[in-house]
Amino acid sequence: xxxxxxxxxxxxxxxxxxxxxxxxxFVAAHRDYLHEPEPYEWLEAMxxxxxxxxxxxEDFRRQLELSVERLRTYERGARVIAERSPVDFLAYMLALGxxxxxxxxxxxxxxxxxxxxxxxxxxDLLVVLPLNDGDRIAAPESEDLDLRDAMNxxxxxxxxxxxxxxxxxxxxxxxxxxxxxxxxxxxxxWAVSDSR
Numbered sequence: 001x002x003x004x005x006x007x008x009x010x011x012x013x014x015x016x017x018x019x020x021x022x023x024x025x026f027v028a029a030h031r032d033y034l035h036e037p038e039p040y041e042w043l044e045a046m047x048x049x050x051x052x053x054x055x056x057x058e059d060f061r062r063q064l065e066l067s068v069e070r071l072r073t074y075e076r077g078a079r080v081i082a083e084r085s086p087v088d089f090l091a092y093m094l095a096l097g098x099x100x101x102x103x104x105x106x107x108x109x110x111x112x113x114x115x116x117x118x119x120x121x122x123x124d125l126l127v128v129l130p131l132n133d134g135d136r137i138a139a140p141e142s143e144d145l146d147l148r149d150a151m152n153x154x155x156x157x158x159x160x161x162x163x164x165x166x167x168x169x170x171x172x173x174x175x176x177x178x179x180x181x182x183x184x185x186x187x188x189x190w191a192v193s194d195s196r
Contacts, residue, residue: 006077007195008122009033009188010085010172013129014151016139018184022129022177023083025185036070036082039063054144056103057093061112064089068119076124085126086119087158087166088151094158095150113164123172125195127188130156132178 009026011019020038027035040063067086074080090112096104120126131137131152139148158166159174167174173195177187 005192005195006079007192008071008074008076008078008124009081009127009192010071010123010125011081011083011127011129012085012088012155014088014091014131014148014155016137016143016148017129017131017152018135018137018181019083019129021181022127022184022188023081025181026081026188029185029189030079033079033081036074036080038083039066039070042066042070054101054103055092055096057096057105057108057112058103060089060092060096061108061115064112064115064119068115068122071119071122074122082123085123086116087126088155090116090164090166091151091155091158092147094154095147098150098154099146101147113166117164117166117168120166120171125191126159126172126174127191128155128159128174128176129184130176130178135178135180 011023013019023035027033043062043066064086067084067089071082071086090109093104093109093112097106131149139145158164175191177184179187
């Protein structure tokens, strides 16, 4: 049964891909799990830092560092679902370069990959929500749709090719979830119940 499984879950995906909805639906159905919000929420609440409308590599690195810091607080056997994974922030940094955006910094990215790999070691199940037309998740123009698409491509590439050696033996199980809201929840529940 699901309640006997203790799994550290991270939901990964670009902005407006359904991460919050999936995490909230999962916690509503499984109250023994803790919802770890996006790092920017911690930055605002704990440090009074707001993320700029046009984030830079440094902004994403700060979120990455906080993401890893938070993930390290959950020992193996914790029941937690984190909204974002360290690989998300590396994907955003790379996407800024793909779009030739100001604030892109190659040196920061190299060290960020090492930080991301350290954080991934504290995840048991990485749930990836790729963009696709079938899920019917629309995002308004104000959500920087170019960055949304570029990050999605980089995220999927990082997971598939793993050019930064983020995933080693003992790394999390990785699943991609698509579908309606109900289908996504059912697939996540199945993945958790099937976790060893």
